[in-house]
Amino acid sequence: MAHDARDGDEDAFAEIVRRYSPRVFRFASRFFRQRSLVEEAAQEVFLKAFTQLGSYEGRGSMEGWLTRITTNTCLNILRSAKRRPELTVSDLTEDENTWLDSKLADVATERHQSHERSIVAADLAARVLETMSPDDQLVLTMIDGEDAPVKEVAAVTGWSESKVKVQAFRARRKMREAVEKLLGKRKSQDKNLESAR
């Protein structure tokens, strides 16, 4: 199939797109939260793949090869975008504030979340991640969000396993400190409100 597509066979290429687009979409969803952005990135991935089919020698799996192109494409798109400045409590929406409050209340008890609350949490996560580098976002989403092994992250990024571990350690610390800051400010705001009453 790859051989036929390389020779310009559009049907063979269409089959590649049909077969691997769900995987590419899932992977691009780690980087973007808007459907249009995910679709744009996925399209770019397949156009790049078509032009680079000559370099695909068929040694590894087509899926792995496409995942690597997806990672590089999405990281490049994110790198070219301007990173958001630090997130502060005043930037949070009311829903996000409520979510943080409820998390503080029952952080120890694993209460099942409603769908709406999951969306709020995903929004908040995205907003915190947007303040971090694309590389940090990738390792955190894969390792901490999806329980992906370090080896898999190393395979899709082309980094060494030790680099992935160091990157994950630093990213985890940044994320924890950012959330700690938000939680701390929330608590002090609540105290101020109580004393004002």
Next chain:
Amino acid sequence: MKDEHITNMLDNTPLALLGESELAAIRAHAGACPECRRAFEAAQVSGLLLRERAAETFEPSPFFQTRVLAALRERRAATETSALRRLWQATGALVSSMAVTVAALAFLTFISPSHQPPTVQQQLASATDSYSAEAVIFDQDNVPAGQMSYGQVLTTLYDDNTGR
């Protein structure tokens, strides 16, 4: 363990991957250390946030394949057009440079004054400027007033000799 801060442990491994004994040690320390308790709470919230974020995925629309193929054709057409345009521009540049060269050569050959054949007047003028034998002979009659021609000089000399 109880006296050691736990932040490195929190940052080293995702909380979900920590064993029961490690979590127990973390909880024990967090109970006594407010700073680490805050860090632990933040790590728990971070983990939850990241899980919620990772759970969001999109599936391709039914038209995605068509869209990619259309974009591919468009890109190919654009590449071919730009290649033709480049070829046309290169040809245009070559033809125009050749035309300029031909025009320059024609100018140098036929129009430039330095390469015009000399006129009759110019030839005569250059002839009078020189001191050729012909000029001396032909110009004997055009001697300015007050000067002797070569003929008169010779006659005077010969007359003097014969008079002796």
